[in-house]
Amino acid sequence: MAASRIVIENCAIATVDADDTEYASGHLVVADNRIESVGAGRAPENLQNVIRRIDGTGHLLTPGLINTHHHFYQWITRGLATDHNLFNWLVALYPTWARIDEPMVRAAAQGSLAMMARGGVTTAMDHHYVYPKGSGDLSGAIIGAARDMGVRFTLARGSMDSSEKDGGLPPDFAVETLEGALAATEETVGKHHDASFDAMTQIAVAPCSPFSVTTELLREGAELARRLGVRLHTHGSETVEEEKFCHELFGMGPTDYFESTGFLGEDVWMAHCVHMNDSDIEAFARTKTGVAHCPSSNARLAAGIARVPDMLAAGVPVGLGVDGTASNESGELHTELRNALLINRLNTQHREAALNARQALRLGTHGGAQVLGRAAQIGSLEAGKLADFVLWKVDGLGHSTIADPVTAIVFGAAAPVTASFVNGKQIVENNRLLTVDEESIARDARAEAQRLARITAQA
Ligand SMILES: [Zn+2]
Numbered sequence: 001m002a003a004s005r006i007v008i009e010n011c012a013i014a015t016v017d018a019d020d021t022e023y024a025s026g027h028l029v030v031a032d033n034r035i036e037s038v039g040a041g042r043a044p045e046n047l048q049n050v051i052r053r054i055d056g057t058g059h060l061l062t063p064g065l066i067n068t069h070h071h072f073y074q075w076i077t078r079g080l081a082t083d084h085n086l087f088n089w090l091v092a093l094y095p096t097w098a099r100i101d102e103p104m105v106r107a108a109a110q111g112s113l114a115m116m117a118r119g120g121v122t123t124a125m126d127h128h129y130v131y132p133k134g135s136g137d138l139s140g141a142i143i144g145a146a147r148d149m150g151v152r153f154t155l156a157r158g159s160m161d162s163s164e165k166d167g168g169l170p171p172d173f174a175v176e177t178l179e180g181a182l183a184a185t186e187e188t189v190g191k192h193h194d195a196s197f198d199a200m201t202q203i204a205v206a207p208c209s210p211f212s213v214t215t216e217l218l219r220e221g222a223e224l225a226r227r228l229g230v231r232l233h234t235h236g237s238e239t240v241e242e243e244k245f246c247h248e249l250f251g252m253g254p255t256d257y258f259e260s261t262g263f264l265g266e267d268v269w270m271a272h273c274v275h276m277n278d279s280d281i282e283a284f285a286r287t288k289t290g291v292a293h294c295p296s297s298n299a300r301l302a303a304g305i306a307r308v309p310d311m312l313a314a315g316v317p318v319g320l321g322v323d324g325t326a327s328n329e330s331g332e333l334h335t336e337l338r339n340a341l342l343i344n345r346l347n348t349q350h351r352e353a354a355l356n357a358r359q360a361l362r363l364g365t366h367g368g369a370q371v372l373g374r375a376a377q378i379g380s381l382e383a384g385k386l387a388d389f390v391l392w393k394v395d396g397l398g399h400s401t402i403a404d405p406v407t408a409i410v411f412g413a414a415a416p417v418t419a420s421f422v423n424g425k426q427i428v429e430n431n432r433l434l435t436v437d438e439e440s441i442a443r444d445a446r447a448e449a450q451r452l453a454r455i456t457a458q459a
Pocket residue numbers: 069070071235271323324
């Protein structure tokens with residue numbers, strides 16, 4: 001059957017390809033779920049089977065945004081422990097988190113996904129690591145929510161097996177056993193991971209953090225991921241307290257500890273990486289380990305500022321992350337382009353243009369694709385790649401006086417999303433999700449948040 005085509009023209013285009021190719025006025029042609037062509041001026045005249053033409057006048061077209069770190073379940077525990085650092089915040093919230101169940105996780109996943117998708121995210125990820133006994137099929141609920149919304153998705157199947165009795169941070173009832181966590185992770189990969197070019201669902205192996213998992217779970221998790229051919233994810237070098245914890249327990253800093261467990265490599269990406277010295281950055285560059293930079297969450301928990309410009313200069317792949325919405329209540333990624341840029345200019349060296357607008361856009365698109373291991377398929381607008389893209393309105397009140405459209409969407413207010421496409425299908429029109437009902441998601445999430453608060457209060 002002949003391909004169905006969608007044509008978008010008369011818009012500015014930032015392709016975020018290797019040369020940062022841009023067009024002041026260009027076109028993009030989609031054939032089924034792939035980009036067929038992108039270039040300057042109007043689309044070719046003689047295209048067959050065009051089912052839709054979109055006039056992009058007054059818009060900037062970019063690749064869809066890619067989120068590389070999140071915890072969807074936290075959508076129903078936002079606005080708590082608002083003045084705590086990481087460890088105190090975790091200890092305050094673990095008893096609540098350990099009481100989640102399948103309906104709560106489903107409602108929270110829908111809320112997290114909707115908030116991001118409405119703001120131009122086309123590929124989402126969820127690092128889910130709380131699996132209380134008897135809580136139902138949490139992974140299935142999360143994956144189902146992403147599928148229903150039409151968002152491309154990576155589930156990082158997390159785990160915790162080191163609780164208070166072992167010297168870890170979580171309460172004893174919040175963790176799994178080593179064997180249980182590994183078996184459930186392998187089952188999730190077998191059931192849901194799709195290795196194909198246009199996969200909508202992928203699974204990664206993701207023990208939670210050095211202070212909530214045993215050395216064995218890190219080591220055996222890395223072996224499992226490599227045996228199954230999937231990626232590895234965890235939290236690392238987030239705070240000074242974590243650094244101290246690693247020195248006291250393992251006699252080395254987090255990066256050396258991760259390397260000793262096999263947890264560095266081109267198939268690994270790690271959230272935060274705030275407290276990195278030169279040799280840590282060198283180790284990430286040497287091993288091509290990726291970083292999920294979460295500037296708002298790091299500010300919220302007073303964790304510090306990641307050395308993103310130094311990482312990029314060293315060749316470390318870096319993407320952006322919302323992080324869980326208990327530490328970044330906004331839950332949006334397009335605002336993180338601006339926050340990454342501004343916060344990195346305030347880092348210890350106070351460098352002007354430590355990051356510029358185009359680097360910020362690259363972090364949120366191509367950088368995210370690299371970190372998720374999908375740079376061949378998504379992250380830039382190039383012929384042959386998957387049709388994941390966003391049309392940002394830049395001629396309205398918030399942006400019409402900024403001549404450069406990339407500057408407008410990064411430095412300016414969060415830009416309205418006129419259209420967002422994933423895999424050739426439109427999921428957002430004029431800031432509204434087409435695939436799900438936002439009001440009912442908001443209502444369900446509120447009810448589940450209240451139920452969780454009630455259960456926790458009674459415990
Ligand atoms: Zn996190």
